[in-house]
Amino acid sequence: xxxxxxxxxxxxxxxxxxxxxxxxxxxxxxxxxxxxxxxxxxxxxxxxxxxxxxxxxxxxxxxxxxxxxxxxxxxxxxxxxxxxxxxxxxxxxxxxxxxxxxxxxxxxxxxxxxxxxxxxxxxxxxxxxxxxxxxxxxxxxxxxxxxxxxxxxxxxxxxxxxxxxxxxxxxxxxxxxxxxxxxxxxxxxxxxxxxxxxxxxxxxxxxxxxxxxxxxxxxxxxxxxxxxxxxxxxxxxxxxxxxxxxxxxxxxxxxx
Amino acid sequence: xxxxxxxxxxxxxxxxxxxxxxxxxxxxxxxxxxxxxxxxxxxxxxxxxxxxxxxxxxxxxxxxxxxxxxxxxxxxxxxxxxxxxxxxxxxxxxxxxxxxxxxxxxxxxxxxx
Numbered sequence: 001x002x003x004x005x006x007x008x009x010x011x012x013x014x015x016x017x018x019x020x021x022x023x024x025x026x027x028x029x030x031x032x033x034x035x036x037x038x039x040x041x042x043x044x045x046x047x048x049x050x051x052x053x054x055x056x057x058x059x060x061x062x063x064x065x066x067x068x069x070x071x072x073x074x075x076x077x078x079x080x081x082x083x084x085x086x087x088x089x090x091x092x093x094x095x096x097x098x099x100x101x102x103x104x105x106x107x108x109x110x111x112x113x114x115x116x117x118x119x120x121x122x123x124x125x126x127x128x129x130x131x132x133x134x135x136x137x138x139x140x141x142x143x144x145x146x147x148x149x150x151x152x153x154x155x156x157x158x159x160x161x162x163x164x165x166x167x168x169x170x171x172x173x174x175x176x177x178x179x180x181x182x183x184x185x186x187x188x189x190x191x192x193x194x195x196x197x198x199x200x201x202x203x204x205x206x207x208x209x210x211x212x213x214x215x216x217x218x219x220x221x222x223x224x225x226x227x228x229x230x231x232x233x234x235x236x237x238x239x240x241x242x243x244x245x246x247x248x249x250x251x252x253x254x255x256x
Numbered sequence: 257x258x259x260x261x262x263x264x265x266x267x268x269x270x271x272x273x274x275x276x277x278x279x280x281x282x283x284x285x286x287x288x289x290x291x292x293x294x295x296x297x298x299x300x301x302x303x304x305x306x307x308x309x310x311x312x313x314x315x316x317x318x319x320x321x322x323x324x325x326x327x328x329x330x331x332x333x334x335x336x337x338x339x340x341x342x343x344x345x346x347x348x349x350x351x352x353x354x355x356x357x358x359x360x361x362x363x364x365x366x367x368x369x
Contacts, residue, residue: 006265035356035357
C-alpha cells in the first residue's frame with residue numbers, strides 16, 4: 001500500500017476526522033503482524049488492511065465510536081477464529097470550532113487562548129472598530145455584520161462551541177434564539193444570574209421554548225473560579241468549554 | 257498544531273527510516289496523554305515529545321534499535337521508581353509506548369503500513 005503518510009497529512013490539512021488503526025500485538029491471527037495499519041475515514045477503511053474481514057468490520061465500528069469521543073485508545077479485539085489482537089485507535093478529530101459572538105474586551109484574550117489550543121476560531125461583531133484583523137490577528141475568520149443574522153448563517157455542528165459575549169442582552173438574546181435548536185456542543189452566554197433568569201422566563205412564556213433546550217445553555221458563562229479580569233473571565237470560559245468537550249467535573253457558574 | 261506526519265514524510269522522502277513512538281496506554285499519572293507521539297531518527301534526533309525525562313530517554317534508546325532492526329516493539333515506561341530521584345518528570349504512573357518503524361522501499365511504497 002502506498003501513501004499512508006500523504007493521506008495522514010491530507011486528513012490534517014482538510015480538517016477531516018479520521019482514525020489510524022495500528023496492530024500493536026496479535027496472537028493467533030494468521031498473517032496479522034504487529035505494525036499492520038489501516039486508516040478509517042467517512043465510516044470505511046480508505047487505506048491499508050488487517051486481513052480478517054470480520055475484524056475489519058469491528059474496527060470500523062470501534063473507530064466511529066472513538067472518533068465521536070475524540071479519544072485515542074488501545075483495545076483488545078477477539079477474532080472469530082479465537083485469535084486476539086491488541087489494536088491502537090489513534091483518533092484524529094477535525095478541529096473544534098469556536099464561535100465568539102461579540103468582539104469586546106473578553107473576546108481578545110479568549111481568541112488568543114483558543115488558538116493556542118488549536119480551535120478554528122470565528123469572531124463576530126456588528127462594529128468594524130471591534131471586529132477587525134488588527135484586534136484579532138490569530139482568528140481564522142472575523143465577520144462584521146448583524147450578529148444574530150450571522151449566527152443563523154453559520155454551519156453549526158456537534159463540534160461547534162458558541163460563546164455569546166456581546167455588549168448587551170439586547171444582542172445576546174436574538175443570537176441565543178437562533179442557536180437553541182442547533183446541534184452545538186456548547187452554548188455559553190454572559191450575564192448576571194438575575195438577567196439570565198429573566199431572559200429564560202421570557203423565552204419560555206413568549207416563545208414556548210422548552211426547559212430542555214434552555215437547560216443546555218451555560219449561563220452565567222464560565223467555571224466557578226472567582227474570575228475578575230477579562231483575561232481571567234476568558235480562561236473561565238475556555239475552561240468550561242474544555243470541561244464540556246472532555247467530560248470534566250469542575251463546577252460551572254450556571255450549575256451552582 | 258504541528259502535524260508530526262509532515263516530519264515523517266520529510267524523512268521518508270530522504271530515504272531514511274524513522275521510528276514513531278506513540279503512548280498507547282497509561283496507568284496512573286503520566287506526563288502526556290494516550291496518543292501523544294514522537295519521531296526518532298537513526299541518529300537519535302527527536303521530534304515531538306512523549307513527556308521528556310528519563311522515560312523519554314529510554315524510549316529514544318529503544319527507538320534507535322527499532323530503526324535499525326525495522327521491527328516494532330512495545331516499551332513499558334515505569335515512572336514509579338523515580339520518586340526519590342531528582343528527575344523533574346516524576347509523575348508516578350506507567351505508560352506503554354508502541355514504537356513502530358516507518359520507511360519507504362525502492363518502489364516508493366511505505367513500509368510498516
